[in-house]
Amino acid sequence: xxxxxxxxxxxxxxxxxxxxxxxxxAESAVAxxxxxxxxxxxxxxxxxxxxxxxxxxxxxxxxxxLRISGAWVSxxxxxxxxxxxxxxxxxxxxxxxxxxxxxxxxxxxxxxxIPSDHSGxxxxxxxxxxxxxxxxxxxxxxxKYRVVAFK
Numbered sequence: 001x002x003x004x005x006x007x008x009x010x011x012x013x014x015x016x017x018x019x020x021x022x023x024x025x026a027e028s029a030v031a032x033x034x035x036x037x038x039x040x041x042x043x044x045x046x047x048x049x050x051x052x053x054x055x056x057x058x059x060x061x062x063x064x065x066l067r068i069s070g071a072w073v074s075x076x077x078x079x080x081x082x083x084x085x086x087x088x089x090x091x092x093x094x095x096x097x098x099x100x101x102x103x104x105x106x107x108x109x110x111x112x113x114i115p116s117d118h119s120g121x122x123x124x125x126x127x128x129x130x131x132x133x134x135x136x137x138x139x140x141x142x143x144k145y146r147v148v149a150f151k
Contacts, residue, residue, distance in 0.1 A: 034067070036114065038087070043072045054087060054148065064150075084151040086135075090116050091146065093139025097128050100135045100147045108149040111135040117144035 034050035037043070043053040043065050051067040064075040064085055086102040091113075102108060113125045113135075123143050128136030135147045 043067075046070075054085065056087065086147070086149040086151075088135075088147040090144050091139070093141055093143045093145060095138065095141040097136055097138045099131075099133075100137065101133055102135055102147070102149045104132065104149070104151045106132050106151060108135060108151055111147060111149035113137045113139060113145045113147050115143065116146050 033048060034052070035047050036052045037045070037047070038054040038056050040055070040057040042055065047053075047067050049067050049069065053065040053067075053072065055063045055065065065072045066075055067073075084104060086104065086108070088100050088102075091098065091100060102111075107130050111127075111130055113127075115123050122140060124138075124140045125145070126138040128138065130136055130149075135149050137145075137147065139145050
């Protein structure tokens with residue numbers, strides 16, 4: 001199995017389901033690094049503490065969960081009052097700044113792009129200045145991604 005970025009590319013395949021972030025540079029650190037995932041239903045996987053999960057369906061759609069002390073905790077009104085979550089449809093990078101409408105009416109408190117179909121040799125994201133209507137990102141030409149934003 002390839003190491004580093006190639007391992008990520010090969011694991012992703014045609015659809016992005018899980019993102020693992022590690023900063024040590026050691027391949028062995030991947031298994032214990034926090035993850036960012038999304039899916040239908042409440043999270044049930046035993047992920048490392050610090051992991052993030054975005055539920056995408058049902059009455060609890062767009063609910064954010066954090067893995068804290070070995071348990072998934074829903075980030076609700078008691079933790080982040082008046083927090084809204086935006087998950088975009090799949091976008092295609094064009095190598096130039098792109099606007100992705102979030103509908104908040106205010107500048108997001110946090111916004112990021114995640115690869116959804118990483119088929120090229122490199123995936124680069126550059127963030128612009130977000131506005132009250134758009135998240136602004138520049139993504140490698142022809143690479144697929146989704147935007148997540150929090151109000």
